[in-house]
Amino acid sequence: xxxxxxxxxxxxxxxxxxxxxxxxxxxxxxxxxxxxxxxxxxxxxxxxxxxxxxxxxxxxxxxxxxxxxxxxxxxxxxxxxxxxxxxxxxxxxxxxxxxxxxxxxxxxxxxxxxxxxxxxxxxxxxxxxxxxxxxxxxxxxxxxxxxxxxxxxxxxxxxxxxxxxxxxxxxxxxxxxxxxxxxxxxxxxxxxxxxxxxxxxxxxxxxxxxxxxxxxxx
Numbered sequence: 001x002x003x004x005x006x007x008x009x010x011x012x013x014x015x016x017x018x019x020x021x022x023x024x025x026x027x028x029x030x031x032x033x034x035x036x037x038x039x040x041x042x043x044x045x046x047x048x049x050x051x052x053x054x055x056x057x058x059x060x061x062x063x064x065x066x067x068x069x070x071x072x073x074x075x076x077x078x079x080x081x082x083x084x085x086x087x088x089x090x091x092x093x094x095x096x097x098x099x100x101x102x103x104x105x106x107x108x109x110x111x112x113x114x115x116x117x118x119x120x121x122x123x124x125x126x127x128x129x130x131x132x133x134x135x136x137x138x139x140x141x142x143x144x145x146x147x148x149x150x151x152x153x154x155x156x157x158x159x160x161x162x163x164x165x166x167x168x169x170x171x172x173x174x175x176x177x178x179x180x181x182x183x184x185x186x187x188x189x190x191x192x193x194x195x196x197x198x199x200x201x202x203x204x205x206x207x208x209x210x211x212x213x214x215x216x217x218x
Contacts, residue, residue, distance in 0.1 A: 001175065001182065002023035002052070002181060002183075003021050003185055004022070004023060004024040004025055004053070004162065004183070004184040005026070005185060005186075005190065006025075006185060007186065008034065008035045008042050009034075009035065012187045016187060016190060023050075023182070024081075025053075027046070028057045028107075039073075043073065043080060047077035047080060050079075051079060053080075053081040053103055054077070055082075055083045056073040056076070056080050056081070057082075058073070058084055066093035067093050067096055070082040070104075071097075074102045082097055083107050084104060084107070086108050091106070094106055095121045098121070098123065098124070103124040104123050106118035106121070106123040106125070107127040109129065109147075112150055115150065119151065119158075122159075124160065126159050126160070127162045128144060128161070128162075128163065129164050130163055130164070131166060131167040144163055144178050148161055148178050148180060152179075160181035161180045162182040162183075163175040166189055167189070171189075172185060
């Protein structure tokens, strides 16, 4: 499974990219706003740091506006994936952009029916929001299982399942077990994947035993 990082913080992206764990990045208008910088500058810098797909979201709500913004964003770098909402206009824009060879990430998916529509429109990625479904008492990971099953039934569909709104490591593990293609993970959650108390305990014991020997490897 590929790991995308859900942030527009270039310092975080660089630090995590150095671990070899970052296959791409997702951003949105809220994340860009936190940076206090112009969107084109932020996207260009991220694209220069991470070779994989970097999702940049349109803000227009009508298809023509989405196409205009999408083409502008795509011109920033070859690895930009234009993010559009799962609306009729968004799917129209997705179809056109996909036919032009642009990667498209269809976002704000909350049902398997929506995911099927996005795949038929040629989306490169579909972004189901599992955390937001959990927040309202629905089964976010159940949605992932349904989408993976539907897509697997039709090999001609090339859309990748990009699990979004990830809140904790259990979301990541469950998505991997279901066969999702990508998880987009906040930096804090990615760092939690490393953590286990037995790892810390074992390392402390090894170091304590080594110190008793009075030796140095170098």
